[in-house]
Amino acid sequence: MKKQDMNRDWIATAQTLSSALPYLQRYDDATVVIKLGGHAMGSDEGMESFARDVVLMQQVGVNPVIVHGGGPMINAMLERLDIKSEFVNGKRVTDAATVEVVEMVLSGRVNKRIVQAINAQGGKAVGLSGKDANLMVCEQTDPDLGFVGTPVEMNPDFLRGLAKDNIIPVIAPLGTGRNGETFNVNGDTAAGAIAASLEADRLLLLTDVAGVKDSSGEVVTELTAAQIRALTADGTIAGGMIPKTETALNAIEGGVRAVVILDGRAPNACLLELYTEHGAGSLIRD
Numbered sequence: 001m002k003k004q005d006m007n008r009d010w011i012a013t014a015q016t017l018s019s020a021l022p023y024l025q026r027y028d029d030a031t032v033v034i035k036l037g038g039h040a041m042g043s044d045e046g047m048e049s050f051a052r053d054v055v056l057m058q059q060v061g062v063n064p065v066i067v068h069g070g071g072p073m074i075n076a077m078l079e080r081l082d083i084k085s086e087f088v089n090g091k092r093v094t095d096a097a098t099v100e101v102v103e104m105v106l107s108g109r110v111n112k113r114i115v116q117a118i119n120a121q122g123g124k125a126v127g128l129s130g131k132d133a134n135l136m137v138c139e140q141t142d143p144d145l146g147f148v149g150t151p152v153e154m155n156p157d158f159l160r161g162l163a164k165d166n167i168i169p170v171i172a173p174l175g176t177g178r179n180g181e182t183f184n185v186n187g188d189t190a191a192g193a194i195a196a197s198l199e200a201d202r203l204l205l206l207t208d209v210a211g212v213k214d215s216s217g218e219v220v221t222e223l224t225a226a227q228i229r230a231l232t233a234d235g236t237i238a239g240g241m242i243p244k245t246e247t248a249l250n251a252i253e254g255g256v257r258a259v260v261i262l263d264g265r266a267p268n269a270c271l272l273e274l275y276t277e278h279g280a281g282s283l284i285r286d
C-alpha cells in the first residue's frame with residue numbers, strides 16, 4: 001500500500017474513532033468474538049485494516065477473540081490436488097483426504113496470515129485451533145458429512161487466561177474427537193460455540209454481504225428468531241448464510257448477548273458496529 005493511501009486510511013480510522021468516543025465505555029472489558037470468513041479476507045489492505053481495528057479495540061478495553069474460516073482457500077488447494085468437494089446446507093462433506101487439506105490450509109497459511117497481520121499492528125496474537133488446550137472437543141455431526149464435527153466440550157478458561165495477558169487468540173475451526181479424530185467445523189459454528197462458552201457480549205460474523213437480505217434483497221437491520229425461521233423455510237436464507245443464522249440463534253440461546261452479521265470488507269467494519277449508535281449489518285438478539 002502507498003504511504004499516501006495509508007495516511008488516508010488512518011485519517012478515516014481516526015474520524016471513526018472520534019465519533020466513537022461517546023460509546024467507548026459501552027464495551028469496556030467486554031468479550032467480543034469476531035469470525036472472519038474466507039470471503040471477507042481477500043486483499044492485503046483489507047486484512048491490514050481488520051487487524052488495525054482488532055488492535056484498536058483491545059487498546060480501548062475489549063477482549064477480542066478471533067475465529068476464522070477460509071472456505072475459498074480450502075477450495076483452491078483441493079482443486080490443485082484434484083480432490084472434488086461438495087457442500088450440504090453450507091457444510092463441506094469431508095472425507096479423510098479432505099480433512100487433511102482443511103487442517104493444513106486453515107491451521108497453516110490462513111491462521112498465520114491473520115496472526116502476522118495483527119502482530120504487525122502492534123498486537124500480541126497467538127494462532128491456535130480447536131485442538132490446542134482442547135479448546136473444542138467435537139462429535140461427528142452426521143455420518144453423511146464424514147469428518148464434520150459439532151462442538152460438545154469447550155475450554156473457555158484457557159481463553160480467559162490469554163485475555164488477562166492481553167494475548168489475542170486466533171482460532172482455526174478444527175476440533176479434536178474423543179478417539180483422536182480431526183474434525184472440520186464450519187467457521188460460523190465454531191465461532192458460535194466459542195462465543196457461547198465465553199458468554200460473550202458480542203459475536204460479529206464478518207462476511208462479504210452487508211447483512212441478511214430479505215426476499216427483495218434489502219438488508220434486515222434487526223432480525224428475530226421467527227423471521228430467521230421464515231426466511232430459511234422459504235429459501236431466502238440459503239447456502240453459506242444458513243450456518244450463520246443457525247449459529248446466531250444457537251449462540252443467543254447459549255448466553256451470547258447479541259450477534260451481528262456484517263460486511264467484513266467495509267472499512268472499520270468492527271469499530272463502526274461496536275461504537276456507533278446505528279451499528280452495522282443485521283443484529284440478532286433475544
Ligand SMILES: Nc1ncnc2c1ncn2[C@@H]1O[C@H](COP(=O)(O)OP(=O)(O)O)[C@@H](O)[C@H]1O
Nearest residue numbers: 037038039207208209212213236237238240241
Ligand atoms: N438471505 C441472504 N442474505 C445475504 N446473503 C445470503 C443470503 N442467502 C444466501 N446468502 C449468501 O451467503 C453468502 C455468505 O456465506 P459464505 O459465502 O459462506 O461466507 P463466509 O465465507 O464469509 O463465511 C453471501 O455471499 C450470499 O451469497
Ligand SMILES: CC(=O)N[C@@H](CCC(=O)OP(=O)(O)O)C(=O)O
Nearest residue numbers: 037038069070071091092186187
Ligand atoms: C464443515 C465446513 O464446512 N467447514 C468449513 C471450514 C472453513 C469455513 O467455515 O470457511 P468460511 O467461513 O470461509 O466459509 C469448510 O470446509 O469450508
